[in-house]
Amino acid sequence: MTAQPSIDTIAAIATAPGRGGIGVVRVSGPEAGTIARAICGQPLTPRRATYLPFLDGKGEVIDHGIALFFPGPHSYTGEDVLELQGHGGPVVMQMLLTRCLQAGREVGLRLAEPGEFTRRAFLNDKLDLAQAEAVADLIEASTEAAARSAARSMEGAFSEAIRALVEQVIHLRMLVEATLDFPEEEIDFLEASDARGQLDTIRTALGGVLAQARQGSLLREGLSVVLAGQPNVGKSSLLNALAGAELAIVTPIAGTTRDRVRETIQIEGIPLHIIDTAGLREDAVDEVERIGIERTWEAIGRADVVLHLIDATDYLQHGLSEIDDAIDDRLSGHLPPGAPILRVVNKIDLAPAVGAITFGGNRPHVVVANGPNPTEIWISARTGAGIDLLRHELLRVIGWQAGNEGAFLARERHLNALRSAQSHLDLAAERADQQDKALDLFAEELRLAQEHLNSITGEFTSDDLLGTIFTRFCIGK
Incomplete structure (x- = not known):
């Protein structure tokens, strides 16, 4: 996905509401460095924790804490990111956020929307969509097993499995399209390239991924008994x-x-x-x-x-x-x-x-x-x-397999996409078994299967779906 540069800078409290030992205010965007200089009173060394006072507009101390500056693209969002870690009282955090908004008023700083930091990470190719969703799932995990599964998905295990399937489908599609483009060669495509065998291999692999995703869905959603x-x-x-x-x-x-x-x-x-x-x-x-x-x-x-x-x-x-x-x-x-x-x-x-x-x-x-x-x-x-x-x-x-360490913490939309891809591959197999071997219909079923698989990682994703996904995140993430 092509990176989409942001025209504004956003800020939010990144830690949960309430009192805690530490609280974090996060800023992301092209003016994060400007905000850092205004609040910290000095430029910050990239990726180095600096303990210093956080200053209000009159130069008075709001709090003492740690400031971290990550120049883009080497940051969570892919943009310049500032993190201010102070004492986690709600009043202190609100004062620090207000100071950020005051310092950034002239440069267009605004409050972040729910999930906007992670959405920017997705748009800037720091995470694919399945990984971005895993971030929220890790935060919301209600069991240790669910947290471990979400962490695996966040690291890309689920996405890698999907991409491996997509590559196999693309390879098979390439052979089909080549045969459609050169019918005069009179090559029996299905036999010469073992298309049926390749398709069966893909279907078996997809079945394995779907089984792991079902297990992960149980970990994420739980069951109503x-x-x-x-x-x-x-x-x-x-x-x-x-x-x-x-x-x-x-x-x-x-x-x-x-x-x-x-x-x-x-x-x-x-x-x-x-x-x-x-x-x-x-x-x-x-x-x-x-x-x-x-x-x-x-x-x-x-x-259930x-x-x-x-x-x-x-x-x-x-x-x-x-x-x-x-x-x-x-x-x-x-x-x-x-x-x-x-x-x-x-x-x-x-x-x-x-x-x-x-x-x-x-x-x-x-x-x-x-x-x-x-x-x-x-x-x-x-x-x-x-x-x-x-x-x-x-x-x-419910079909749970004990000791299933490889489960992907899948959502219902992931399961629906995998089932749809499976259905199109089944139809492709039916086309391959027909006597007329209609390769154009065979190719179309493969294309549809690929689209459903790509929707999991966000290769082909509507803005409406992105809005639905990211607005369910907490503010500050």
Whole structure:
């Protein structure tokens, strides 16, 4: 991408709001050196930390701190950049930013917009778009695994994988276009250049990248896990067991939970947003419970996974109740496409006699069943029996692969682009298998696949998309 020079200089507080030991004000643009001389009272040696007083317009000291000046293009944004590191009180930071704006009034200094520093880094070829997004993902990472994955993407691992795919597609396109340009050669292109074999290699490589991106998407977004079932089956107890803390009120009274209770936990680095809901039943005792049940179904409609809890004592004595059977049927029709249901049979500690026979000494295990719910996990939320097994099954049903160190912290737009590229490569394979071997259609599918791949790194990106991406960054980044 060609660098786009900025006509103005921008400034912002680059550290989070609130009090801290250190705060940073960042300035970027052609007048950063002018601002440095006005505030520091002297020119700064490039890339060398200088401890000095920061001066206001009257020459009085605002604070003492460290000033760093990075001449472009060897800076984060590719422009001249000034960083002023002072004490991290909000008043001090605001005074320092105000002083920067006063000193730069005549040269057009203005406040930076959200994400504008990183946007300039992208426009000046310091980062591609996937790397720029990884900067925000690293800041927002909620787990250590997500942070490590974001750091890999920021360093360019994801971009390198995409560029390798693009180069393979370009090579294949070049051969196709050459054959289209010289039809008189009567060369059987598909056989002479092993185009089908090359295409299969690209499709396999793309499948691997997509799999890694899916894993990274789990790390970034996490999963919404809804606990559903009749009143008093132990949903709140299970939330507490999974979270390892007493978050929800637990009583023997049916219908204790009237509204959603949400807690985020980690399993192998994946954020799981566990949502405890009001018990599902037709005969709500009052208006509050009725509203709570409506909100339960709303949460289920947005869930990635639903845990349908059933009371073990009732289940073992009477089988699946009519109410639970109805819940099963309604869950299947209410969930988003592809969202799995795990049937969790709770309170096995209350059925020890039956459990000694069925579970082998009350040990929980997975029972493979027939019908729409192929997996049941038998647990005791009160004693913790089976909780580790439930955690394992949650990861299994979402497709998480343990020890996946190479995951790219992908966003939904990355997954959509990879899926679209995969679809066009599949269509190209169909063209190659047709008897007429329409090379012009084959070439067009390759071109479309390349465009979708390039959109990930920003080779072909609309200004509207850039605006959407960078305005979600924090100010100062």
